[in-house]
Amino acid sequence: MSDFKIIGPVTFDQAIDETSTVQMAPLGMIVQAEDQASTGYGVGEFQYCLGVASTVVGSAAKIDTSGFATSLLTANDTGQVGTAMSANVASQYGWYQISGLGVVKGLASLADNKPAYATATGGSIDDAAVSGDLVYGMTTASALDTPSSGLALVNLSRPFVMDA
Numbered sequence: 001m002s003d004f005k006i007i008g009p010v011t012f013d014q015a016i017d018e019t020s021t022v023q024m025a026p027l028g029m030i031v032q033a034e035d036q037a038s039t040g041y042g043v044g045e046f047q048y049c050l051g052v053a054s055t056v057v058g059s060a061a062k063i064d065t066s067g068f069a070t071s072l073l074t075a076n077d078t079g080q081v082g083t084a085m086s087a088n089v090a091s092q093y094g095w096y097q098i099s100g101l102g103v104v105k106g107l108a109s110l111a112d113n114k115p116a117y118a119t120a121t122g123g124s125i126d127d128a129a130v131s132g133d134l135v136y137g138m139t140t141a142s143a144l145d146t147p148s149s150g151l152a153l154v155n156l157s158r159p160f161v162m163d164a
Helices: none
Strands: 004-007 030-035 043-050 060-064 069-072 079-084 093-105 115-118 134-140 151-161
Touching: 004 043, 043 060, 043 069, 043 079, 060 093, 079 134, 115 151
Parallel strands: none
Antiparallel strands: 004 030, 030 043, 043 093, 060 069, 060 079, 079 093, 079 151, 093 151, 115 134, 134 151
16 A cells, blocks of 8 residues: 655644544645655645544545535535545544545446546445536546555546536
8 A cells, every 4th residue: 555654844743544533733734745655656635634434545535625524425415525545434533635646445347547426335436427426636547446455546636526
C-alpha cells in the first residue's frame, strides 16, 4: 500500500493513514503529501475530516464543507467527495484524499479508464453510467482488485457530485 508523508510548511502528529479519537489538525485543513512507498503514487492533496460509521480504507465519502463531517457516498448525493485513507469511523478524525492518484472501493466489474459514478452501495463507486450520479473529477486508473481486493486506483481532481 501507499505511504503518504505530509510535505510543505505544515506538519501534524497524525499520519495520513491513521485515524484518531482526538482532533490533531484543524477540520477542513488541506495538506500535500507524497507517497514514499514503492507504489509510487506521487503527490496528492488530503483534507482533514470527521469520520462516519462503516468507513474503511478507500471508502468514497461525501464531505460536508459546513462542518467537515463525512458520510459514505451514495446515489443522489451532492457535494465534495474524498477517499478515506484510514478506517475513520464515527467520532474519529482522519484524512481524505481529494487529488492525485489514490484508491477507492469499487463494485464488481469496475473497469480501467472510466468515469466514476456514485452507487446505492454506500462508499463504493462503479463505472455504470447512472444519470445524476457522475463523480466529476474522479476517473478509474485501474480495474477492480488493483492494487488489492475490492479496491481500484483512481485519478482524483477535487471530486464532487451534483445529482444533476
